[in-house]
Amino acid sequence: MATAVLEARGISKGFPGVLALDDVSFRLDAGQVHALVGENGAGKSTLIKVLTGVYRPDRGTLLQGGEPVTFDNPLAAQRAGISTIYQEVNLVPQMSLAHNLLLGREPRTRLGVIDMTQLYAEAERVMTRYGIRTDVRRPLRSLGMGTQQMVALARAVSIEARVVIMDEPTSALEPREVDTLFGVIADLRTQGISLIYVSHRLDELYRICDRVTVLRDGRVAHTGPLDKLPRVDLVALMLGRDPAEIRREGATKFSGEHTTAANGPLVEARSLSRRPDLRDVSVQVRPGEVVGLGGLLGAGRSETAKAIAGALPVDGGTVLVAGQEVRRGSPAAAIRAGVSLVPEDRKVEGIVPTLSVRDNIALAALPQLSRSGVVSDARVDRIVDTFMRRLRIKAASPHQKVAELSGGNQQKVLLARSLATGAKVLLLDEPTRGIDVGAKAEVQALIDELAAEGLGVLLISSDLEELVEGADRVVVLRDGAVAGELSGDQVTEQAIMATIAATGETDG
Amino acid sequence: MTTTIAGADTSADARRRPGGLRRERIGHLLQHHGALMVLAVTVVVGAVAFDSFATPQNAANIVVSSSFLAIVAIGMTFVIISGGIDLSVGSSFVLAGVLAAYGSRYGLLVALLLPLAVCGAIGLVQGLIVARTGMAPFIVTLAGLLGMRGLMLAVSGEGANTYLVQNDAFSALGQTSILGLTVPVWITLGLVLLGGVLLQRTSFGQNVYAIGGSEEAAVLMGVPVTRVKVVVYLISGSLAGLAGALNAARLSSGVTILGAGMELDVIAAVVIGGTLLTGGAGGLTGTMAGVLLLGVIQSLINQIGVLTSSFQQVVSGAFLALVVVMQRILHRAQRLS
Numbered sequence: 001m002a003t004a005v006l007e008a009r010g011i012s013k014g015f016p017g018v019l020a021l022d023d024v025s026f027r028l029d030a031g032q033v034h035a036l037v038g039e040n041g042a043g044k045s046t047l048i049k050v051l052t053g054v055y056r057p058d059r060g061t062l063l064q065g066g067e068p069v070t071f072d073n074p075l076a077a078q079r080a081g082i083s084t085i086y087q088e089v090n091l092v093p094q095m096s097l098a099h100n101l102l103l104g105r106e107p108r109t110r111l112g113v114i115d116m117t118q119l120y121a122e123a124e125r126v127m128t129r130y131g132i133r134t135d136v137r138r139p140l141r142s143l144g145m146g147t148q149q150m151v152a153l154a155r156a157v158s159i160e161a162r163v164v165i166m167d168e169p170t171s172a173l174e175p176r177e178v179d180t181l182f183g184v185i186a187d188l189r190t191q192g193i194s195l196i197y198v199s200h201r202l203d204e205l206y207r208i209c210d211r212v213t214v215l216r217d218g219r220v221a222h223t224g225p226l227d228k229l230p231r232v233d234l235v236a237l238m239l240g241r242d243p244a245e246i247r248r249e250g251a252t253k254f255s256g257e258h259t260t261a262a263n264g265p266l267v268e269a270r271s272l273s274r275r276p277d278l279r280d281v282s283v284q285v286r287p288g289e290v291v292g293l294g295g296l297l298g299a300g301r302s303e304t305a306k307a308i309a310g311a312l313p314v315d316g317g318t319v320l321v322a323g324q325e326v327r328r329g330s331p332a333a334a335i336r337a338g339v340s341l342v343p344e345d346r347k348v349e350g351i352v353p354t355l356s357v358r359d360n361i362a363l364a365a366l367p368q369l370s371r372s373g374v375v376s377d378a379r380v381d382r383i384v385d386t387f388m389r390r391l392r393i394k395a396a397s398p399h400q401k402v403a404e405l406s407g408g409n410q411q412k413v414l415l416a417r418s419l420a421t422g423a424k425v426l427l428l429d430e431p432t433r434g435i436d437v438g439a440k441a442e443v444q445a446l447i448d449e450l451a452a453e454g455l456g457v458l459l460i461s462s463d464l465e466e467l468v469e470g471a472d473r474v475v476v477l478r479d480g481a482v483a484g485e486l487s488g489d490q491v492t493e494q495a496i497m498a499t500i501a502a503t504g505e506t507d508g
Numbered sequence: 509m510t511t512t513i514a515g516a517d518t519s520a521d522a523r524r525r526p527g528g529l530r531r532e533r534i535g536h537l538l539q540h541h542g543a544l545m546v547l548a549v550t551v552v553v554g555a556v557a558f559d560s561f562a563t564p565q566n567a568a569n570i571v572v573s574s575s576f577l578a579i580v581a582i583g584m585t586f587v588i589i590s591g592g593i594d595l596s597v598g599s600s601f602v603l604a605g606v607l608a609a610y611g612s613r614y615g616l617l618v619a620l621l622l623p624l625a626v627c628g629a630i631g632l633v634q635g636l637i638v639a640r641t642g643m644a645p646f647i648v649t650l651a652g653l654l655g656m657r658g659l660m661l662a663v664s665g666e667g668a669n670t671y672l673v674q675n676d677a678f679s680a681l682g683q684t685s686i687l688g689l690t691v692p693v694w695i696t697l698g699l700v701l702l703g704g705v706l707l708q709r710t711s712f713g714q715n716v717y718a719i720g721g722s723e724e725a726a727v728l729m730g731v732p733v734t735r736v737k738v739v740v741y742l743i744s745g746s747l748a749g750l751a752g753a754l755n756a757a758r759l760s761s762g763v764t765i766l767g768a769g770m771e772l773d774v775i776a777a778v779v780i781g782g783t784l785l786t787g788g789a790g791g792l793t794g795t796m797a798g799v800l801l802l803g804v805i806q807s808l809i810n811q812i813g814v815l816t817s818s819f820q821q822v823v824s825g826a827f828l829a830l831v832v833v834m835q836r837i838l839h840r841a842q843r844l845s
Contacts, residue, residue, distance in 0.1 A: 074727065074728055092721030093722065095721055103715075103718055114709045
């Protein structure tokens, strides 16, 4: 076997509290397009950062062309021919296309100053080869995302990159731009340049990648040729399921079916659209029902929840609560209507760590708890007390800082905050991620109880088991559109994975 | 690679929105030459309104009195384009004046080099701190402002001693006229040309833009970020020192009050000239237009007579506010297009 262009052997990398990479090996050959996939927290970005000199591995070696190498910083990796194309941080938006492309290698006149005529001519020549015909003097930010990405790629190749790492390169591109990009990638491969391609769009992976490495919880779950791997199996690997061995064990605390009142939907999202994240997404939740949102990372699950909560501006579509239309793009209006979002990243978007449990719970409900702007302490105490007991929040006192609580209890504080606003619909984005097993079971039981009390719950979870056992119905998203809806006996892990993996033929 | 991939003509971006390209050009023009246009209009209005405004004598006055601000503003333009700020230049300017006057008893060279060396060194130290520790330039140079003000007070005995320039050659440097303009004006012109070439036509200049535009990207593109930042503050400190020394030569003494708070006028001139406070865009032509605009406003207010010169600051402030709002609008328009 020929020597690998870039190889990682037995890489481990830990951060306080987590082992992000655990004995990961990865091999990239010349002219190969290698897909790197995995869900949130699988270790993809850590691996990329190790390969490009952002992080130093705790254990393991990197080899380039068979020789052991260490990169002290991203620049060292780049000098060694490894370029990473991130979403937006690669280039300077205010500078012209030509200056971005040739920064550091500008053509000079005999006097030693930059030769502007040559600079623009050279830039034009390079970009034409990438199929870009535009005024190279324009500032980069005035050009489309596709063009910007192509400039980054052209720059990477022109500084003698042998390995190009592309992180979700198509997420902001138009279909036509994607075609151009893939044309260029095919060209690069014939020149012997290798690519690591990170994406969640299965169609794209199967279109251009030779090999795939699936990471799961910091370990390599699978590596091998892509064309021999059926789509369903790839999805199963990403979600941590062995398709051959799925058994319904009932390990979660969900009791299963809820008695759903026969009346109309409590909340209804109609044709939510937002380019490029969402296309015509419609979801209904009836009182007492738990509706799951399934799909891979980047399929538009969180975006759907945020759009319903008014926290993400949409291009089109409406949200109705109990038949009444809610004003678009206004979180306050959504809360008044009884819709409450418990966001995915509770540390960033949810709790205020420096405030007490009491203040965190009361925060969103303050408008309801105050009269002409004056907050009644007694009413706040009463509400906080009620919810702390009802949700079994374990804190020394209501005045303890939320930052000092465990992850599970922080999550409960967020649930309490939603309930304190008088929410009728809860949008829960990964409510059990990152909390320990015991707390997870408690939160799951709580979701069940709340549904039994007549609340509507939209549950987003990457944990298939949680989705299957917790939800009465599951709406599966793929690439920002509804790929299918499963209910009753159809709600199985296999069915969800099959829906995710199905080719998008029925899509418009 | 020889094949051209068809169908990626990105001017389609512009075609989708008729007028998008034209709007972009107008935005570009306003951003880069807005101050120049306002300056031209102000001069024309002034010339029509006041007979004594559009005289060669008045023009020379404006240019001469603006030249010191202009020299400091050249350095500040570099700093702001790199995404930083230098609050220490006013203190630097005053300290340099005192040092130059004090040094003039030892000859012309000492009078010139002592302030340049001290202010340059302090600029260098500030640059090292900013670039190496990643501390906010605002805080680092605020410390520099206070430190140098203290140093100046110490050297001048709490402002009690006013050093007079005791070297005729040094005084001549500030006062001699060549072709109707004083030496500092010619030095300013030379520095503007030099600075322009440095900024637009050298790798160093491009690196300054890149760092201000996106430091993270600059690192990834192989720009020696630390070195460039250090040099930028070195330039700013040295130019403030030079301007202070020339001012002392013009006045024949190291005045301890003139120039305190100058940093704000300098920043105002740079921003009015179209350089973005967020960094990454701007230029010296705009800065010079901004400096002259402030000078012209001062002169016009003197012409009006009934207003005290304090009103100059009111008008300058209004201009600054206007420019910042305009930039915001332009920025948003470019985002949308």
